[in-house]
Amino acid sequence: DVQMTQSPSSLSASVGDRVTITCRAGRIIDNYLNWYQLKPGTAPKLLIYGASSLQSGVPSRFSGSGSGTDFTLTISSLQLEDFATYHCQQSYTPPFTFGPGTKVEIK
Amino acid sequence: QVQLQESGPRLVKPSETLSLICSVSGGSISPYYWSWIRQSPGKGLEWIGFIHYTGTTNYNPSLQSRVTMSVDTSKNQLSLTLKSVTAADTAVYFCTRDHGGYGANVVWYFDLWGRGSLITVSS
Numbered sequence: 001d002v003q004m005t006q007s008p009s010s011l012s013a014s015v016g017d018r019v020t021i022t023c024r025a026g027r028i029i030d031n032y033l034n035w036y037q038l039k040p041g042t043a044p045k046l047l048i049y050g051a052s053s054l055q056s057g058v059p060s061r062f063s064g065s066g067s068g069t070d071f072t073l074t075i076s077s078l079q080l081e082d083f084a085t086y087h088c089q090q091s092y093t094p095p096f097t098f099g100p101g102t103k104v105e106i107k
Numbered sequence: 108q109v110q111l112q113e114s115g116p117r118l119v120k121p122s123e124t125l126s127l128i129c130s131v132s133g134g135s136i137s138p139y140y141w142s143w144i145r146q147s148p149g150k151g152l153e154w155i156g157f158i159h160y161t162g163t164t165n166y167n168p169s170l171q172s173r174v175t176m177s178v179d180t181s182k183n184q185l186s187l188t189l190k191s192v193t194a195a196d197t198a199v200y201f202c203t204r205d206h207g208g209y210g211a212n213v214v215w216y217f218d219l220w221g222r223g224s225l226i227t228v229s230s
Contacts, residue, residue, distance in 0.1 A: 034216040038146075043111075043220040044201065050214040087152055091207075091215035095167040096142075098152035 002026050002090050006099035012107040019075040021102045023088035028068050032092035035064055035073045038101070039084045047086075048073065078104070109134035111202050111221035119228050125192050129185040129202030129221060136160045136180050140205035142217060143176065143187045147198035157205055158185065192228045199223040 003026035013019050023033065031051040038044045046055045048064035051071055061076040075082055083106055088099040115127040129141070143155040156166035158176040166174050175188045185202055201223045207215035 032214055034214070036217070041222065043222045044217075045220070046216060046218050049206070049216040049218075053214075055218065089152075089216075094154075094165055095169070096154040096215065098154070100151050 001095055002029060002092060002097050004088055004090055004097050004099040006086075006088060006102050008102060009100065010103040010105060012105045013078050014107045015078055015080060017078045017107075019078050019082075019104060021073045021086055021104075023066075023071040023073070023099050025069045025071075025090055025092075027092075029090045029092035031067050032090055033064075033066065033071045034089045034091060035062075036087050036089065037082075037084045038087060075104075109204065109219060111204065111219060113200060113202055113221045113224035115224060115226070117224070117226060119192055119196075119226060120230050121193055121228055122191055125187075125189040125196060125226055125228070127187045127200055127202075127224060127226070129187070131183045131185070131204075136178060136183050136185070140207045140215075141178070141185050142203045142205050143185075144201045144203060144217070144220075145198035146201070146223070147195075149195070150198075153198075155187070155189075155200075157207070194228050197226065197228045199225050 005024045007022050033051045035048040052064045063074050065072050085101045085103045087101045110132045112130045119125045137160040140157050142157040158164045173190045177186045202221045203217035204219040206218045
């Protein structure tokens with residue numbers, strides 16, 4: 001299985017801050033990397049697919065970059081509704097695997 | 108808009124079989140792939156497997172011996188069964204609609220999720 005790691009595991013930030021989350025794959029996965037937002041009690045939401053493509057309906061303050069083994073999710077100006085947990089996921093090869101998540105909390 | 112709703116018994120006894128249904132409303136099961144994913148405190152998010160509307164499946168090898176997925180296009184429903192459960196199978200179970208397929212440069216992703224159903228394995 002392709003192991004996925006994320007850093008940091010949690011962070012505290014204020015509304016308006018720029019936030020960057022890093023994801024690393026245990027092997028080269030080209031651009032087969034997706035990002036999801038999870039909030040308790042709600043349906044998880046796809047944010048970014050193919051490392052850098054913004055899913056329809058997702059605000060443009062979210063962006064993704066990277067290729068190979070190292071990837072980044074950036075929120076350019078954090079909003080109240082962005083406080084959540086973010087997971088990366090590789091789709092290079094089954095079984096599809098997820099990162100352990102980064103919890104974004106209010107400072 | 109398309110919505111997914113997971114349903115089934117919330118409490119399952121150890122060694123018994125977990126059964127879940129995912130009802131798809133506002134859209135059709137075809138021509139998509141559909142996955143089941145679970146989230147537990149111990150193992151994070153874990154992909155269980157996917158099923159195509161034609162019935163083709165691909166299961167996570169870690170669960171393959173215990174998992175069965177099926178699709179009922181007439182009812183617009185998917186089902187998941189997991190046999191011989193233990194406490195380690197306690198998790199929130201999600202169904203997802205997949206953007207996927209076989210071929211060069213096809214990025215597989217889960218573009219629509221249900222809210223999830225917490226299933227507890229306990230006697």
